[in-house]
Amino acid sequence: MAQINPDYLTHIAAELPKHLDMEEFVAACHRPLRKSIRINTLKISIADFKQVMYSKGWEFEPIPWCKEGFWITHNENQQPGNCVEHIQGLFYIQEASSMLPPEALFNDLGTNETYQADIVLDVASAPGSKTTQLAALMNNQGLLIANEYSSSRVKILHANVQRMGVRQTALTHFDGKVFGEYLYEKFDAILLDAPCGGEGTVRKDVNALKNWQLDDVTDIAETQKQLIESAFLALKPGGALVYSTCTLSQIENQQICHYIQQQYPEAVKFASLNNLFAGAEQACTEEGFLHVWPQIFDSEGFFVAKIIKTASVPRLKKCPKQQRNFPFVSANPTQTIAVSEYFCQSFNISLPKQYNVMIRDDEYWLFPEQFSHFIGLMRFQRIGFKLADVMKKGFKAKHEAIIALSDFIENQDSVIELNRQQAIEFLMGRDIPTNEVNGLDITPAGEMIVSFHHKPLGVVKHLGHRLKNNLPRELVKDKIESV
Numbered sequence: 001m002a003q004i005n006p007d008y009l010t011h012i013a014a015e016l017p018k019h020l021d022m023e024e025f026v027a028a029c030h031r032p033l034r035k036s037i038r039i040n041t042l043k044i045s046i047a048d049f050k051q052v053m054y055s056k057g058w059e060f061e062p063i064p065w066c067k068e069g070f071w072i073t074h075n076e077n078q079q080p081g082n083c084v085e086h087i088q089g090l091f092y093i094q095e096a097s098s099m100l101p102p103e104a105l106f107n108d109l110g111t112n113e114t115y116q117a118d119i120v121l122d123v124a125s126a127p128g129s130k131t132t133q134l135a136a137l138m139n140n141q142g143l144l145i146a147n148e149y150s151s152s153r154v155k156i157l158h159a160n161v162q163r164m165g166v167r168q169t170a171l172t173h174f175d176g177k178v179f180g181e182y183l184y185e186k187f188d189a190i191l192l193d194a195p196c197g198g199e200g201t202v203r204k205d206v207n208a209l210k211n212w213q214l215d216d217v218t219d220i221a222e223t224q225k226q227l228i229e230s231a232f233l234a235l236k237p238g239g240a241l242v243y244s245t246c247t248l249s250q251i252e253n254q255q256i257c258h259y260i261q262q263q264y265p266e267a268v269k270f271a272s273l274n275n276l277f278a279g280a281e282q283a284c285t286e287e288g289f290l291h292v293w294p295q296i297f298d299s300e301g302f303f304v305a306k307i308i309k310t311a312s313v314p315r316l317k318k319c320p321k322q323q324r325n326f327p328f329v330s331a332n333p334t335q336t337i338a339v340s341e342y343f344c345q346s347f348n349i350s351l352p353k354q355y356n357v358m359i360r361d362d363e364y365w366l367f368p369e370q371f372s373h374f375i376g377l378m379r380f381q382r383i384g385f386k387l388a389d390v391m392k393k394g395f396k397a398k399h400e401a402i403i404a405l406s407d408f409i410e411n412q413d414s415v416i417e418l419n420r421q422q423a424i425e426f427l428m429g430r431d432i433p434t435n436e437v438n439g440l441d442i443t444p445a446g447e448m449i450v451s452f453h454h455k456p457l458g459v460v461k462h463l464g465h466r467l468k469n470n471l472p473r474e475l476v477k478d479k480i481e482s483v
């Protein structure tokens with residue numbers, strides 16, 4: 001049972017729209033959330049995923065605002081986060097209302113104000129549910145800069161980006177307030193899923209409203225104002241900014257959007273989300289924002305606003321100096337050919353065209369092409385993905401490259417399909433005896449890819465009688481569901 005501070009109830013009762021009932025609001029806060037997931041279409045089609053999971057007894061109910069999103073029911077003993085399909089990035093466990101902001105960002109809402117969103121910023125990204133959703137909506141094209149302020153959470157963000165097979169990110173680790181200064185008017189689209197009071201999360205965290213205080217709300221609103229202004233400055237004229245939170249108080253929601261409009265009255269237009277999906281009007285405010293109270297769609301509480309920047313606005317700070325000491329250099333044509341041939345000959349993978357091969361010491365990386373415009377503008381933590389290390393005799397592919405390039409495998413000659421038990425063994429870091437793999441030749445064959453559901457799990461070395469496990473240590477699991 002959720003513990004709700006009485007001060008919160010008084011505060012929020014004054015803000016609840018007239019057509020909603022306070023008792024229903026409180027009852028919804030006490031009800032556990034329905035489980036929901038988003039299928040990762042970068043790796044598997046919706047139909048194929050459903051087919052795979054029907055065999056585990058899953059049932060799917062569509063989420064109206066996200067075609068890849070479903071409420072799921074499954075056997076009580078199952079833990080979706082511990083199944084092979086989750087580890088291999090076929091889906092993301094994501095609350096239904098949290099799928100709204102990326103949908104709102106990429107939907108043109110019938111306004112004819114369509115724009116090509118090639119360069120996108122996610123200001124507050126970790127753990128990465130919306131970053132990976134944005135990447136899927138961008139179909140792994142363009143450039144997605146994903147920022148996170150907390151260093152421990154940057155690691156989780158990176159792990160999720162890797163797991164989901166996202167290729168086109170550059171990760172940064174800054175206070176989001178810096179983007180307006182460093183990357184002024186650089187982005188076609190920006191998501192600011194702001195740090196917030198989390199009032200809407202009470203259905204999964206029964207203590208979320210226990211110690212609620214108005215002072216905390218007003219404090220965080222100051223940060224949110226700075227973040228939205230920074231994001232707005234970083235947006236190109238004509239671009240779209242989605243501001244979202246998982247909280248309900250107007251101070252952190254409507255008032256933040258009105259603040260940015262007051263700052264830039266000539267350049268801010270609110271795009272109405274009334275037609276984002278059938279039924280959206282039930283949550284729509286007079287400004288066109290979605291204020292999702294938990295009882296409306298039986299979800300977490302959420303707030304989503306879409307802001308169009310209709311004109312350029314002046315910089316607030318002068319352009320910072322170029323950063324020196326960028327540690328990567330472009331590969332020359334001979335180096336690019338060498339690493340491309342290695343991937344082709346070893347794994348039948350042809351490296352994709354819209355990327356640049358970059359080198360740092362003995363490491364080869366693949367950067368999204370558009371990243372070249374950002375070199376020297378600020379410091380980046382992790383750009384694109386690491387392809388291979390240079391060894392004494394040639395290259396050694398990185399696990400992350402095999403996962404990220406899975407859709408560039410041209411034929412299955414170097415891929416060994418495992419059964420579920422073998423996939424589990426592999427993910428637990430164990431070698432696999434070759435005589436247990438159907439139809440596998442026992443002649444040693446060097447590096448090969450192992451897959452499950454025909455999606456790569458990683459690399460093994462085929463030594464003849466066993467497949468030596470090359471899964472990176474940090475990815476080895478100690479608990480995986482066996483069904």
Ligand SMILES: C[S@@+](CC[C@H](N)C(=O)[O-])C[C@H]1O[C@@H](n2cnc3c(N)ncnc32)[C@H](O)[C@@H]1O
Binds near residue numbers: 098126131246
């Ligand atoms: C609501 S969560 C983001 C959830 C994420 N967008 C997702 O969908 O998985 C807000 C994030 O903002 C980060 N954060 C807090 N202060 C920040 C700041 N000043 N600049 C950027 N990020 C910040 C928090 O660490 C937290 O990870």
